[in-house]
Amino acid sequence: QNCPYQPTYFEDPAYHSERPAKFLYDADQQGGGYKYSSGGSAHCPKVGGLESHCRPAKDCAVWYDLVRKTPGTACTLENGHGKGICCPDLPLNSLHGKPFSKAGLCQQGYKLDAHVEGIDIVAVNEAVDAGHLLMSSVKATEKRLFDNNIRVRPGSDRHTHSWFFFHSTNESVKISNGSMYGVYTAQQLAKRYRIKPEQVHCALNRFHLKDTVISNTCPTFPDCDLKTFNSPFRTITGICNNIHPPGHVPWGLPRTQYQRALAPNYADGLWMPRRAKNGGELPPPRVISLSVIRDIDAPSDTDTTWMMQFAQFVDHDVLETVEAKLADGSPVPCCTDDGLFLSEQDYAHGKCIPVEIPKDDPFYSKFRQRCMQFARSAPACRTDRRLGYVEQMNQNTHFLDLSAVYGSSDEVALEVRTFKNGALNVTRLRKGYHYQMDLLPPDDVGPEISTCALSKAVSGIDPPPEVRCFKAGDNRVNVSPYMVVTQTVILREHNRIAEGLAELNPHWDDERLYQETRRILISQWHHVIYNEFLPALIGRSKMQELGLLPLQKGFSGDYDDQVNPSILNEFAGAAFRFGHSLVPGRQDLINQQRIKEKDILLRQHFFKTQEVYPPGNVDKFLIALATVPSRSVDNYFTEEMTNHLFEEEGKGFGMDIVSLNIQRGRDHGFNGYNAYRALCGLPVAKEFHDLLDLLSPTMVEKFELLYDSVDDIDLFIAAVSEKKADGALVGPTFSCIIADQFLRLKRGDRYFYDLGRQPGSFTEDQLNEIRKISYARLVCDNSNVLSSQPLIFKSVSEVNPIVDCESFDSIPRMNLYPWKEVENSAWHVAEDGVKWFPDCDFPGYDIGYVQQVADGGQCAQKCKESKGCNAFWASDGWCTLKTIPSWHHRAHLSGGICGFVPEKF
Ligand code: HEM
Numbered sequence: 001q002n003c004p005y006q007p008t009y010f011e012d013p014a015y016h017s018e019r020p021a022k023f024l025y026d027a028d029q030q031g032g033g034y035k036y037s038s039g040g041s042a043h044c045p046k047v048g049g050l051e052s053h054c055r056p057a058k059d060c061a062v063w064y065d066l067v068r069k070t071p072g073t074a075c076t077l078e079n080g081h082g083k084g085i086c087c088p089d090l091p092l093n094s095l096h097g098k099p100f101s102k103a104g105l106c107q108q109g110y111k112l113d114a115h116v117e118g119i120d121i122v123a124v125n126e127a128v129d130a131g132h133l134l135m136s137s138v139k140a141t142e143k144r145l146f147d148n149n150i151r152v153r154p155g156s157d158r159h160t161h162s163w164f165f166f167h168s169t170n171e172s173v174k175i176s177n178g179s180m181y182g183v184y185t186a187q188q189l190a191k192r193y194r195i196k197p198e199q200v201h202c203a204l205n206r207f208h209l210k211d212t213v214i215s216n217t218c219p220t221f222p223d224c225d226l227k228t229f230n231s232p233f234r235t236i237t238g239i240c241n242n243i244h245p246p247g248h249v250p251w252g253l254p255r256t257q258y259q260r261a262l263a264p265n266y267a268d269g270l271w272m273p274r275r276a277k278n279g280g281e282l283p284p285p286r287v288i289s290l291s292v293i294r295d296i297d298a299p300s301d302t303d304t305t306w307m308m309q310f311a312q313f314v315d316h317d318v319l320e321t322v323e324a325k326l327a328d329g330s331p332v333p334c335c336t337d338d339g340l341f342l343s344e345q346d347y348a349h350g351k352c353i354p355v356e357i358p359k360d361d362p363f364y365s366k367f368r369q370r371c372m373q374f375a376r377s378a379p380a381c382r383t384d385r386r387l388g389y390v391e392q393m394n395q396n397t398h399f400l401d402l403s404a405v406y407g408s409s410d411e412v413a414l415e416v417r418t419f420k421n422g423a424l425n426v427t428r429l430r431k432g433y434h435y436q437m438d439l440l441p442p443d444d445v446g447p448e449i450s451t452c453a454l455s456k457a458v459s460g461i462d463p464p465p466e467v468r469c470f471k472a473g474d475n476r477v478n479v480s481p482y483m484v485v486t487q488t489v490i491l492r493e494h495n496r497i498a499e500g501l502a503e504l505n506p507h508w509d510d511e512r513l514y515q516e517t518r519r520i521l522i523s524q525w526h527h528v529i530y531n532e533f534l535p536a537l538i539g540r541s542k543m544q545e546l547g548l549l550p551l552q553k554g555f556s557g558d559y560d561d562q563v564n565p566s567i568l569n570e571f572a573g574a575a576f577r578f579g580h581s582l583v584p585g586r587q588d589l590i591n592q593q594r595i596k597e598k599d600i601l602l603r604q605h606f607f608k609t610q611e612v613y614p615p616g617n618v619d620k621f622l623i624a625l626a627t628v629p630s631r632s633v634d635n636y637f638t639e640e641m642t643n644h645l646f647e648e649e650g651k652g653f654g655m656d657i658v659s660l661n662i663q664r665g666r667d668h669g670f671n672g673y674n675a676y677r678a679l680c681g682l683p684v685a686k687e688f689h690d691l692l693d694l695l696s697p698t699m700v701e702k703f704e705l706l707y708d709s710v711d712d713i714d715l716f717i718a719a720v721s722e723k724k725a726d727g728a729l730v731g732p733t734f735s736c737i738i739a740d741q742f743l744r745l746k747r748g749d750r751y752f753y754d755l756g757r758q759p760g761s762f763t764e765d766q767l768n769e770i771r772k773i774s775y776a777r778l779v780c781d782n783s784n785v786l787s788s789q790p791l792i793f794k795s796v797s798e799v800n801p802i803v804d805c806e807s808f809d810s811i812p813r814m815n816l817y818p819w820k821e822v823e824n825s826a827w828h829v830a831e832d833g834v835k836w837f838p839d840c841d842f843p844g845y846d847i848g849y850v851q852q853v854a855d856g857g858q859c860a861q862k863c864k865e866s867k868g869c870n871a872f873w874a875s876d877g878w879c880t881l882k883t884i885p886s887w888h889h890r891a892h893l894s895g896g897i898c899g900f901v902p903e904k905f
């Protein structure tokens with residue numbers, strides 16, 4: 001039995017936007033999924049042995065590698081004027097995909113030495129005192145640096161790295177300073193009791209901070225209130241996404257620790273960087289970089305530069321590591337300003353592990369550089385609030401929630417809003433009578449106003465007065481012009497949707513418009529990631545194996561409250577840095593005729609926004625991203641990143657991203673590459689030549705020269721050089737870590753876009769509209785780019801030809817109509833203002849106690865609390881009590897009534 005309410009479609013011609021081409025609610029396009037014509041599909045060949053149908057390309061993204069190779073798959077859509085692709089239905093997901101099991105050291109009857117076993121809480125508290133002494137000596141070291149004017153010079157590459165790239169908020173610095181008490185205490189105990197590195201974590205993890213005198217050094221989190229828990233809108237910080245028993249840290253919040261795929265390998269079991277298996281030094285990262293990395297552009301024939309740029313945007317959503325700072329929050333100097341090592345005393349704070357540059361370095365020797373700056377990542381408060389090895393801290397919400405747009409804290413979220421009509425702040429530029437499309441708003445409280453302008457020496461002109469650094473939810477937005485234009489598109493899409501919703505629902509206030517828009521935009525984001533980006537990155541078979549493929553229709557019930565969505569340390573510190581190999585040395589400006597007009601050298605444009613301002617340039621960068629072939633993930637990196645990263649003007653050199661990545665892996669205690677092969681079910685190498693299954697003979701030879709043992713090889717450098725996994729852009733090890741992460745981000749997120757029966761669930765019609773979105777559509781709708789290939793991560797080909805942005809058949813557009821809230825006389829308005837549509841019946845539900853609210857013209861299941869309704873259907877089919885303290889009291893009432901459940905059963 002269907003909902004008796006049938007919406008009348010919105011056909012008022014008076015509604016049109018200022019830019020008619022960007023029309024949002026086209027009545028012709030209203031409706032569910034795409035209909036396949038027998039005519040269009042009759043000529044479709046079998047693809048991979050399966051029946052195929054002619055559909056818009058975005059519905060074939062998952063099959064792209066196959067359809068590209070199958071002749072005759074380019075087709076004309078049913079109405080005769082849209083180009084499409086013949087591809088099969090989406091394959092069914094495997095139901096067996098599971099995340100890595102929890103990394104742990106102390107699970108299986110580990111045995112401690114007797115004297116270690118005897119450590120008690122008194123001993124721990126004594127060590128706290130000694131830890132305090134250590135802290136004073138750290139302060140003294142920092143004062144010495146200050147007194148001797150040893151600091152990071154503003155303008156230097158290190159300053160850009162620490163101040164702009166790894167900008168830590170005051171709150172993060174405070175938390176990491178607090179966590180240091182635990183670290184120092186643990187170090188003292190390990191030293192005093194001579195605990196072996198392999199025992200130290202298990203020995204100390206027996207002690208909870210709350211039982212010690214440093215019980216208040218880590219923050220507590222507020223419990224989630226019922227109203228927020230049941231809100232259709234996710235919170236900015238991610239609180240209430242999952243529930244946590246009192247006293248436990250909720251998952252996925254900003255400033256919480258990364259989780260680990262494998263328990264760490266720290267030399268001292270606590271925080272010292274890994275050493276070689278034989279106890280010796282590992283090769284210096286720069287030596288590895290010099291030996292293995294070349295700057296060769298091996299262009300992909302299937303992917304565009306968008307793969308690189310979109311990946312970086314995803315990275316800026318889900319993670320931002322906190323770097324250790326001096327007590328006042330300023331960057332830690334780890335080398336002299338001349339590129340030499342500081343004195344031993346200057347390192348006594350323990351926050352530096354500078355990278356040694358060999359004397360005969362073919363590049364840096366020209367500049368007499370021997371020391372590359374490297375400050376350690378800041379320790380996090382451990383989620384278990386116990387003593388133990390150091391974990392690192394993520395400043396962003398771990399969820400895929402566009403925190404790079406909206407911010408990860410309530411403060412930033414407020415800063416980017418206008419509080420008018422749900423819109424976000426912009427820069428509006430006008431030349432004469434012509435408005436340009438909006439740019440991101442200026443960052444007026446951040447760095448000095450001029451830092452993002454180019455010098456005259458670079459640009460040939462005086463810096464235009466309007467040039468500013470831009471403000472967004474993540475402070476790395478200005479890292480390069482490509483990043484800026486990427487965020488610009490999404491910002492414009494927010495304001496475009498908000499405008500559309502405001503016209504559809506004039507009675508919605510700013511807050512409602514902002515929240516609804518945010519919910520839609522984040523869902524589009526999810527859809528693009530799982531429908532277009534991931535298939536290109538890790539391939540269809542990996543996605544299918546883990547159950548990550550998007551659904552063609554209907555709702556998912558995949559949410560699992562036992563899956564921890566937090567970002568894996570190895571994902572942040574290694575796997576998702578694959579993109580560094582894709583970064584092009586130059587960013588291009590290409591016009592609508594696909595002719596390159598100009599290119600800019602990356603080293604001159606880190607954190608420079610000037611090129612984004614001239615009219616038309618946003619579009620030219622966007623066209624370049626869709627046109628220039630991607631580089632490949634391999635041991636080829638542009639010199640802009642390996643010798644000139646964040647180069648200070650006139651210096652001639654910058655930092656080396658490959659050295660930083662390798663050193664970061666050691667800083668975070670990653671195991672050797674071989675251990676991750678084992679984790680991923682790949683053959684473990686006993687000898688170097690066993691690596692030949694995934695690495696080239698040249699690479700294996702180089703590794704054999706560099707490392708003593710095959711177990712010593714650093715994760716990043718080996719995995720980035722692997723042969724590609726089936727249908728993937730990356731090799732099997734990175735693919736395995738990345739897939740695990742995206743499984744967590746899907747199954748561990750109560751607000752994942754296609755979930756049914758959750759407070760944040762859409763109606764089916766709304767969800768079908770979200771499914772129409774492709775990344776090409778977002779670019780088309782939010783720029784003056786006139787044409788695009790429908791699958792924008794993929795290069796132009798016979799099945800992916802350039803079409804007009806106005807071709808809504810080839811690049812479908814979503815219709816906001818299902819978000820129109822319809823007044824109906826049958827509504828019953830409850831005391832709390834919620835409107836209930838009493839006769840709205842749902843297939844499969846008994847409405848005895850459950851009221852359904854017509855939401856946006858559709859039926860959605862909701863409970864009416866004033867009628868004593870206290871339970872809802874959880875995604876796993878369990879009728880679940882809403883009261884949080886007893887959330888685990890659940891009854892399986894399938895087919896029965898879920899609405900009122902006695903507290904005790
Ligand atoms: C303009 C291009 C880029 C620049 C200048 C850049 C620069 C950097 C730098 C300096 C770091 C910190 C290194 C360290 O000290 O540990 C970093 C980290 C990282 N990069 Fe990139 N990167 C770029 C592109 C990308 C791309 C395309 C990806 C996409 C896959 C990516 C993913 C990451 C990730 C995941 C991290 C770890 C961040 C964290 O832990 O907070 N980067 N990048």
Ligand SMILES: [Ca+2]
Nearest residue numbers: 317397399403
């Ligand atoms: Ca996030």
